[in-house]
Amino acid sequence: MATTSIKNLKEFSTTNDRFEGAHTLCPGCAHSMIVRELMNCTDDNLVIGSNTGCLEVSTAVYPFTSWDTSWIHIGFENAASAISGAEAMHKARKKKGTLKDNDASVKFVAFGGDGSTFDIGFQWLSGAIERGHDFTYICLDNENYANTGGQRSSATPIGSTTSTAQAGTHSYGKKEKKKDIVAIMAAHGAPYVAQLAPNKWKAMAKGFQKALETEGPCFINTVSPCCTEWRFDPKDTIGITDLATDSLMFPVYEIIDGHELNILYRPKTVIKVEEYMGAQGRYKHLFKPEYRHIIDKVQKDIDEQWDYLQRREEARI
Amino acid sequence: MQDLKLLANDKRGKTELGSRRDLVGWHEVTQGSILPSFDGDAIGIALKKAEERVYSNFNSYTATVASWRVQKPVFNIDVCIDCQNCWVWCPDSSILSRDKQMMGIDYDHCKGCQVCSEVCPTNPKSLLMFNEYVQLEDALASWPEKKKKEK
Ligand SMILES: Cc1ncc(C[n+]2csc(CCOP(=O)(O)OP(=O)(O)O)c2C)c(N)n1
Ligand code: SF4
Ligand code: SF4
Numbered sequence: 001m002a003t004t005s006i007k008n009l010k011e012f013s014t015t016n017d018r019f020e021g022a023h024t025l026c027p028g029c030a031h032s033m034i035v036r037e038l039m040n041c042t043d044d045n046l047v048i049g050s051n052t053g054c055l056e057v058s059t060a061v062y063p064f065t066s067w068d069t070s071w072i073h074i075g076f077e078n079a080a081s082a083i084s085g086a087e088a089m090h091k092a093r094k095k096k097g098t099l100k101d102n103d104a105s106v107k108f109v110a111f112g113g114d115g116s117t118f119d120i121g122f123q124w125l126s127g128a129i130e131r132g133h134d135f136t137y138i139c140l141d142n143e144n145y146a147n148t149g150g151q152r153s154s155a156t157p158i159g160s161t162t163s164t165a166q167a168g169t170h171s172y173g174k175k176e177k178k179k180d181i182v183a184i185m186a187a188h189g190a191p192y193v194a195q196l197a198p199n200k201w202k203a204m205a206k207g208f209q210k211a212l213e214t215e216g217p218c219f220i221n222t223v224s225p226c227c228t229e230w231r232f233d234p235k236d237t238i239g240i241t242d243l244a245t246d247s248l249m250f251p252v253y254e255i256i257d258g259h260e261l262n263i264l265y266r267p268k269t270v271i272k273v274e275e276y277m278g279a280q281g282r283y284k285h286l287f288k289p290e291y292r293h294i295i296d297k298v299q300k301d302i303d304e305q306w307d308y309l310q311r312r313e314e315a316r317i
Numbered sequence: 318m319q320d321l322k323l324l325a326n327d328k329r330g331k332t333e334l335g336s337r338r339d340l341v342g343w344h345e346v347t348q349g350s351i352l353p354s355f356d357g358d359a360i361g362i363a364l365k366k367a368e369e370r371v372y373s374n375f376n377s378y379t380a381t382v383a384s385w386r387v388q389k390p391v392f393n394i395d396v397c398i399d400c401q402n403c404w405v406w407c408p409d410s411s412i413l414s415r416d417k418q419m420m421g422i423d424y425d426h427c428k429g430c431q432v433c434s435e436v437c438p439t440n441p442k443s444l445l446m447f448n449e450y451v452q453l454e455d456a457l458a459s460w461p462e463k464k465k466k467e468k
């Protein structure tokens with residue numbers, strides 16, 4: 001395994017980018033920050049598969065590709081299946097000695113949006129993890145179906161307005177809570193599961209390297225702020241991510257072998273979730289008196305989850 | 318300051334997106350088709366800098382999105398401390414860093430999102446946004462002074 005040094009940003013910056021510009025993601029999109037970091041934290045050969053979504057359509061604008069690695073363009077639900085197939089074939093050919101370079105280190109990675117990961121590709125992801133292929137699945141969680149105009153997914157938090165769960169006089173937006181994908185993936189017994197955030201670049205790079213090094217199926221949920229659907233100024237992508245991790249709306253943690261939980265970032269000062277929500281247009285309506293109780297509910301859920309994560313970390317179970 | 322042209326591959330940003338009419342259309346592309354990112358062997362590409370690579374005409378490195386920009390970031394090397402915040406967070410791989418130093422901006426791929434300027438920690442900032450038509454020399458000549466800390 002050829003890892004790049006991530007001791008500090010200066011050393012990390014000597015890596016040569018393998019994700020090229022002139023893709024058509026929106027200015028300020030966090031998807032590409034996350035993809036660049038994954039590709040920059042290793043020198044190994046990569047085989048990458050992408051589910052349909054913003055990342056996939058924006059990096060394969062015919063006749064161009066933004067990927068300096070093998071990259072498979074696949075349907076909405078299929079990244080986990082495609083990458084399992086590629087990994088199984090590679091293993092078989094390695095055994096037979098029919099690869100061009102039998103000693104080269106190759107890593108298999110799949111990228112999916114939250115729509116494809118939490119909803120539409122869920123069954124196939126679950127199957128690939130159960131079969132135990134050696135790959136890393138990274139979910140780019142922007143909490144909505146961004147590529148088709150911002151519909152709600154099971155990753156959309158309660159109270160967020162979306163094009164299919166709109167806030168208005170009779171509705172505060174989505175009514176259901178977000179699915180806890182990290183817990184679900186850990187319950188599969190995957191050897192490495194984590195939730196990471198691009199503002200905490202070092203924790204993210206370390207987590208990516210761990211997942212790539214770990215044999216077997218690894219799953220990482222990454223928070224990927226979407227300026228277009230979350231409604232904030234593109235320049236603030238990292239600022240919004242700071243609010244997400246500091247309010248503990250997105251706690252940064254890992255779970256090893258389904259039980260050993262480590263918190264990877266503890267904010268010095270925990271901020272209130274209303275500060276995070278107030279910075280985005282998708283939560284604007286919650287600040288009306290009649291919907292205020294939703295903010296309180298979200299805060300209560302966050303406090304409970306943080307308490308739970310800390311207890312689990314301590315208990316080592 | 319190193320000549321930024323030395324950091325660019327000859328092929329960088331030569332084509333407008335959507336302008337290639339010489340190729341077969343979408344419908345004629347068969348399942349299982351492959352678009353190579355490089356001409357020739359791609360083994361060991363991770364160890365090669367952009368200026369050393371042989372990009373194919375299918376690589377989006379050879380395309381430009383410069384026309385998306387309304388404002389452009391301007392880099393002032395005199396203030397920069399080479400922290401590389403701008404490099405790690407640029408969503409468009411447009412910060413040219415070499416040997417731990419920030420060298421400048423790839424204006425073929427920069428979309429002007431302003432993230433780099435936001436995350437730049439120096440005082441005054443080493444990256445500031447200017448209108449696209451402002452000359453680089455004029456922008457540098459108008460650089461603000463160090464801001465005093467508010468008490
Ligand atoms: C089976 C199927 N259903 C629907 C679509 C249309 N579709 C394409 S991208 C997309 C949304 C993707 O959302 P997500 O996975 O969250 O990725 P994002 O665009 O938000 O990054 C949808 C619904 C499709 N391509 N295939
Ligand atoms: S809609 Fe959101 S996720 Fe999609 S490219 Fe734009 S900012 Fe990125
Ligand atoms: S403005 Fe945006 S795209 Fe341009 S260099 Fe800065 S971060 Fe990169």
Ligand code: SF4
Nearest residue numbers: 397398400401403437
């Ligand atoms: S963020 Fe600012 S100080 Fe840091 S390397 Fe970039 S330009 Fe220089």
Ligand SMILES: [Mg+2]
Nearest residue numbers: 113114144146
């Ligand atoms: Mg999404």
